[in-house]
Amino acid sequence: MFCLNESQRYWLWTEPTDMRKSFHSLSGIVNDRMGREASSGDVYVFINRSRNRIKLLHWESGGMVLYSKMLEAGTFGTPVDLSSDGSMSWRELVMMVEGIMENPRGRRRRLESLKGLRRG
Numbered sequence: 001m002f003c004l005n006e007s008q009r010y011w012l013w014t015e016p017t018d019m020r021k022s023f024h025s026l027s028g029i030v031n032d033r034m035g036r037e038a039s040s041g042d043v044y045v046f047i048n049r050s051r052n053r054i055k056l057l058h059w060e061s062g063g064m065v066l067y068s069k070m071l072e073a074g075t076f077g078t079p080v081d082l083s084s085d086g087s088m089s090w091r092e093l094v095m096m097v098e099g100i101m102e103n104p105r106g107r108r109r110r111l112e113s114l115k116g117l118r119r120g
Contacts, residue, residue, distance in 0.1 A: 006090035009042045016049035026057045051075035
């Protein structure tokens with residue numbers, strides 16, 4: 001069950017992450033490198049070097065959950081108000097995942113192949 005919401009705390013690992021990593025390896029980064037507890041219920045966010053893939057690691061009742069997204073085009077941005085400790089808000093996470101930018105121009109460019117679908 002997808003259960004992420006604004007009541008949780010979110011932590012961004014700011015170094016590029018190898019997206020072949022899964023539950024155990026990402027939990028190791030959280031515990032050993034971030035100094036946090038992977039099973040705390042907080043959500044840990046990882047992005048690859050190309051910034052086109054993102055993973056969210058989260059403990060919920062019953063076990064670890066790993067959410068993953070790969071962009072067809074474009075990149076994930078960095079939250080504008082990212083704290084020095086890597087914490088971010090639910091709003092910042094949603095904006096980052098959806099490609100919404102703070103400037104008035106709107107969204108990051110994504111899904112170029114869908115332009116042809118709008119015509120027909």
